[in-house]
Amino acid sequence: MSGVRQPARTVLITGAAGFLGSHLCDRFVAQGWHVIGVDNLLTGMPRNLAQMNGNGHFRFVRQDVAKPLAIDGYLDLVLHFASPASPRDYLRHPIATLEVDSVGTFNTLELADARRARYLLASTSEVYGDPQVHPQPETYWGHVNPTGPRSVYDEGKRFAEALTMAYHRSRGLDARIVRIFNTYGPRMRADDGRVIPQFITCALSGTPLPVQGDGRQTRSFCFVDDLVEGIYRLATYEGLAGEVVNLGNTEEVSLLELIESVASLIGRTPQLAYLPLPQDDPSRRRPDIRRAELALGWTPQVPLREGLRRTIDWFARAG
Amino acid sequence: MSGVRQPARTVLITGAAGFLGSHLCDRFVAQGWHVIGVDNLLTGMPRNLAQMNGNGHFRFVRQDVAKPLAIDGYLDLVLHFASPASPRDYLRHPIATLEVDSVGTFNTLELADARRARYLLASTSEVYGDPQVHPQPETYWGHVNPTGPRSVYDEGKRFAEALTMAYHRSRGLDARIVRIFNTYGPRMRADDGRVIPQFITCALSGTPLPVQGDGRQTRSFCFVDDLVEGIYRLATYEGLAGEVVNLGNTEEVSLLELIESVASLIGRTPQLAYLPLPQDDPSRRRPDIRRAELALGWTPQVPLREGLRRTIDWFARAG
Numbered sequence: 001m002s003g004v005r006q007p008a009r010t011v012l013i014t015g016a017a018g019f020l021g022s023h024l025c026d027r028f029v030a031q032g033w034h035v036i037g038v039d040n041l042l043t044g045m046p047r048n049l050a051q052m053n054g055n056g057h058f059r060f061v062r063q064d065v066a067k068p069l070a071i072d073g074y075l076d077l078v079l080h081f082a083s084p085a086s087p088r089d090y091l092r093h094p095i096a097t098l099e100v101d102s103v104g105t106f107n108t109l110e111l112a113d114a115r116r117a118r119y120l121l122a123s124t125s126e127v128y129g130d131p132q133v134h135p136q137p138e139t140y141w142g143h144v145n146p147t148g149p150r151s152v153y154d155e156g157k158r159f160a161e162a163l164t165m166a167y168h169r170s171r172g173l174d175a176r177i178v179r180i181f182n183t184y185g186p187r188m189r190a191d192d193g194r195v196i197p198q199f200i201t202c203a204l205s206g207t208p209l210p211v212q213g214d215g216r217q218t219r220s221f222c223f224v225d226d227l228v229e230g231i232y233r234l235a236t237y238e239g240l241a242g243e244v245v246n247l248g249n250t251e252e253v254s255l256l257e258l259i260e261s262v263a264s265l266i267g268r269t270p271q272l273a274y275l276p277l278p279q280d281d282p283s284r285r286r287p288d289i290r291r292a293e294l295a296l297g298w299t300p301q302v303p304l305r306e307g308l309r310r311t312i313d314w315f316a317r318a319g
Numbered sequence: 320m321s322g323v324r325q326p327a328r329t330v331l332i333t334g335a336a337g338f339l340g341s342h343l344c345d346r347f348v349a350q351g352w353h354v355i356g357v358d359n360l361l362t363g364m365p366r367n368l369a370q371m372n373g374n375g376h377f378r379f380v381r382q383d384v385a386k387p388l389a390i391d392g393y394l395d396l397v398l399h400f401a402s403p404a405s406p407r408d409y410l411r412h413p414i415a416t417l418e419v420d421s422v423g424t425f426n427t428l429e430l431a432d433a434r435r436a437r438y439l440l441a442s443t444s445e446v447y448g449d450p451q452v453h454p455q456p457e458t459y460w461g462h463v464n465p466t467g468p469r470s471v472y473d474e475g476k477r478f479a480e481a482l483t484m485a486y487h488r489s490r491g492l493d494a495r496i497v498r499i500f501n502t503y504g505p506r507m508r509a510d511d512g513r514v515i516p517q518f519i520t521c522a523l524s525g526t527p528l529p530v531q532g533d534g535r536q537t538r539s540f541c542f543v544d545d546l547v548e549g550i551y552r553l554a555t556y557e558g559l560a561g562e563v564v565n566l567g568n569t570e571e572v573s574l575l576e577l578i579e580s581v582a583s584l585i586g587r588t589p590q591l592a593y594l595p596l597p598q599d600d601p602s603r604r605r606p607d608i609r610r611a612e613l614a615l616g617w618t619p620q621v622p623l624r625e626g627l628r629r630t631i632d633w634f635a636r637a638g
Contacts, residue, residue: 098482098485144461162466162470
């Protein structure tokens with residue numbers, strides 16, 4: 001506006017090679033930011049950042065953020081997205097999950113505090129556990145088993161939230177927390193155990209679709225482009241220090257309805273393989289997104305069928 | 320029994336200079352153990368271990384257990400009791416509290432795992448938060464605000480529980496968790512903000528007793544000797560790997576009833592100074608101790624009035 005070119009801002013994104021992290025790298029680079037992407041590649045995939053090869057605005061650092069961080073230079077923003085995030089991944093790496101959500105959160109908060117950078121923590125709807133309130137507003141305290149197998153992720157993220165708020169309150173850090181509900185789209189790993197990549201890859205290959213429980217449990221699924229838009233706003237808008245914001249889609253579908261959509265888009269009638277429900281699996285979860293609407297002017301734009309079509313296209317090409 | 324003298328076993332106790340830690344040091348030394356007491360003296364007091372001076376069965380290591388631990392020699396047992404534990408202390412040290420409950424728990428679990436020692440985590444009734452179930456059994460998941468000011472302790476301890484269970488499940492560590500309800504007795508700090516030392520010291524000095532809220536909120540108070548007996552059993556009994564056990568007194572009294580008892584034992588009619596209730600203060604909390612009765616044969620033995628008498632005697636001498 002003033003005619004003076006603004007110097008590019010710099011964001012550090014942990015979990016950069018993950019599903020959400022890599023889409024965030026794309027988005028921040030597209031907006032003219034310098035991006036430092038950090039990942040230890042425990043569950044992230046180098047191919048998610050292949051499009052960054054030779055891009056002068058992007059730098060990759062292979063590092064476990066639970067180990068001491070040595071990142072030089074100016075930082076405006078730190079996005080902490082490193083963590084195994086699917087039940088299959090975090091149950092396979094329970095201690096690494098607890099480490100990145102605690103020590104990794106300490107290290108990235110210390111880095112942000114030292115550089116006077118803004119901080120955004122990727123939290124999760126899993127902090128609500130198996131909720132007794134529907135939909136879940138940010139003020140709901142959750143219903144989580146602290147000693148169950150899933151607690152490695154749920155309690156890891158609740159701890160990360162408590163720590164982030166402690167830095168905000170006691171150090172004055174401009175920290176924000178996003179609670180991410182189920183999200184899907186290109187770059188999910190086919191083997192991460194989550195239902196959408198699993199249903200799509202099974203349907204594409206003609207193998208039976210595994211259904212945990214009776215398939216009537218509902219989920220809300222947000223397309224990744226919508227989520228990234230919300231995160232970008234929460235990270236860049238002014239005046240949101242200390243805010244905790246749900247992002248997700250409010251459209252609730254049962255797993256059986258989801259299977260029907262996938263099958264009709266692919267054009268095959270699927271075989272179903274029923275499996276027992278895992279321990280402490282939430283039967284329903286749906287975000288209350290009024291705070292995101294009010295603070296960010298954000299609502300999801302991509303209907304489930306359209307998002308599924310784009311995701312199926314990507315899996316058909318990537319597979 | 321066999322006539323062969325058993326070699327002394329060795330226990331490492333973190334938080335050794337604290338209220339509970341120091342009583343545990345006394346108890347384990349009295350039972351013939353070698354005790355290594357670790358404390359950074361952030362909220363612990365050297366005078367709590369003055370009785371150990373010159374005792375060949377006790378060694379003190381001044382160290383922050385959130386920093387790498389270098390402890391030589393054989394260990395049979397690790398008791399992780401380091402943490403600020405009163406609201407006044409943990410609100411004054413929010414980040415140090417989160418650190419000792421996460422990094423300190425990692426470090427002590429790694430130490431126990433490396434030495435094939437048994438592990439006991441000191442957890443707290445605060446993991447139940449402001450409970451919606453009375454009394455609270457170990458199976459209750461709790462009602463905790465993950466982003467409130469008290470979350471530095473509540474979520475710190477819930478994280479420590481999740482981490483302890485992860486080491487038990489994935490490394491086969493013989494780990495146990497004690498959820499400690501309000502406990503009182505000699506060696507509490509007069510300035511730690513908790514009601515019993517506060518009421519006693521105010522009553523002894525004739526200053527007004529601060530009452531948060533209307534004083535009708537109830538608590539259950541366990542005398543420290545009873546608690547130490549329960550912890551000793553949970554730490555030393557065989558076959559309890561992976562157990563989570565409440566320890567506390569089930570006798571519920573209101574703060575106003577407590578004040579009456581203290582006043583009548585001291586023989587003074589107290590002045591009361593009413594204060595607002597702090598954020599997220601639990602209105603009731605009482606342990607369900609059936610698991611401790613069954614697994615440990617344990618019930619509290621010291622009536623409140625008797626425990627208060629002994630505590631008042633100590634404060635009268637120490638003051």
